[in-house]
Amino acid sequence: MHRLRAAKEKGWHSIRAEFFDGTAEAAFVEAVRANIRHGLPLSLDDRRSAAERIVTTRQDMSDRAIAECTGLSTKTVGGIRRRLNGDSSRQEVRLGRDGRRRPLSAAEGRRRAAEALTARPHAPLRQIAKAAGVSVGTAHDVRERMRRGEDPVAPRDRGKPRRPGGHQEPEAVPGDPAVTAGEQERKSRNMRARLQSLRRDPSLRFSESGRELLRWLFLQYQAKAKYPHVVENIPPHLAATVAELAIQCAEMWRSLAEELEDRAGRAD
Template sequence: MEAQLDRSDQPQDLESSEPVLDLVPIDQLQPADSPRRAGEDEQHAQRLAESETEWPPILVRRSTMQVIDGMHRLRAAKEKGCHSIKVEFFDGSEEAAFVEAVRANIRHGLPLCLEDRRSAAERIVAAQRNMSDRAIAECTGLSTKTVGGIRRRLDQDSSPQDVRVGKDGRRHPLSAADGRRQAAKALTAEPFAPLRQIAKAAGVSVGTAHDVRERIRRGEDPVVPRDRGKRPKPDVRKGLTAPVTDTVVTAPEKGRKMKNMQARLQSLRKDPSLRLSESGRELLRWLHLHHRAQVKYPHVVDNIPPHLAAIVAELATQCSEMWRNLAQELEERASQQD
């Protein structure tokens, strides 16, 4: 989803992130491709017209002069007899503009109702099939589970995809094994290419690309054993197959991983650069709590009340996302040092 807000007139040496605004005649603007199926709310526009508070600029797609976000403000400006309005320009495709309209309308102003958000998610899934469930959930204000259900319903007659674009804007293979194979293929074609180039081509992290390169140098399979253990899991309800993200781990292997994690934690606790700084001690507390959670996992999960299962699952997903982002950032730092 290659789109961006206009920043072309902003000096590069300034640290300010203030948007570049233009005063545009109202009669040059076109109606929005709005996610609001019922159109604008007249009462909300009237309240804005009666307010003395300065409104934020509206968002407009430059190529078509179509309003992305701000139809209520535009209507209120017309009501007040204004001839122009402050605009922030957006450069991107029609699909990207619609995604931005949905995202903007759940953040401020008059929020989208649940049915409008569901309808918007359906349109985004249909138009941008490679956009991940998590990214769509973030911009529509729905849960990842809800977006996944919408995708399964719309994709019943479609061929499965191997890659999706996540919230970070990067391409991610649905299968870790496929991502590693793509990285190996890219490295075979260009052995001396920078790791960032390989990672981008394969849709994997820089750390994964680095690991694949080292495994190839040692003559090993670029796909690690844990990823080779992944296989499609049948969906009994619809007779479909869906990719499984959980790794098949045996009890002895799990025990070895726990001991290895405990040994590494003990080593980190002795490191002065962590032990003697507040941020370092905070990181050690996070890791210690995670280790304890793994130990207590079966007992705690078995006793979660059924009516709280969905809420806890969503919170757990958000926590895992934080750890994944942390891991990816640190992998990139490590590869840069290498």
């Protein structure tokens, strides 16, 4: 709108434009996303107003997707949604920033994965995950729980919705009563074995990007082992800052995992 007016005032008879095929609401989302990346930066008030409009008109979009579009934090968008909607317009499914639709209830997704595994016990996990609308990691966890004769819905997910961002509740950490010491040790051994296997793979060992990836993964493994001690010693006045950084790191790893899952699915 502003560029068009400037072009007319300069006496131009034509202007470069990008045609968009979609609803007015979808066009507004794209306009906000574009203005975040170039041109005169939107003020904080402008971004908050944009988020309020998107929350109202596109209630199926996840908090993370709206945050990525408006340049706000996921927590801020969640607060805007609660202020505007409360629980009166709660959606069962949210559209993530990767274009995927995910259920708000982690338990429901696990139940669908269990049903798919019962119907097709030998199907690849990626197919099960796609059919149930869950991650490959969740599908794997459901399969392992069923093999042990346990409820496919983990205790931490029973009766709990997904977080406002539209993604699943995080995996239980050491010290979580929902996870036994034996299960923690089993997961740790499994993770260590997979890392060692990756470390021996020539395609990673002999490339700079592969070695960088291995360093990232081993650093995460070490951080998980030292997690309780580190958390106990974080000063209270830094807790919120560290929490926000941890969330951003988790979102980066989740985006990486989703991109790799998509690539693996295309390869299949």
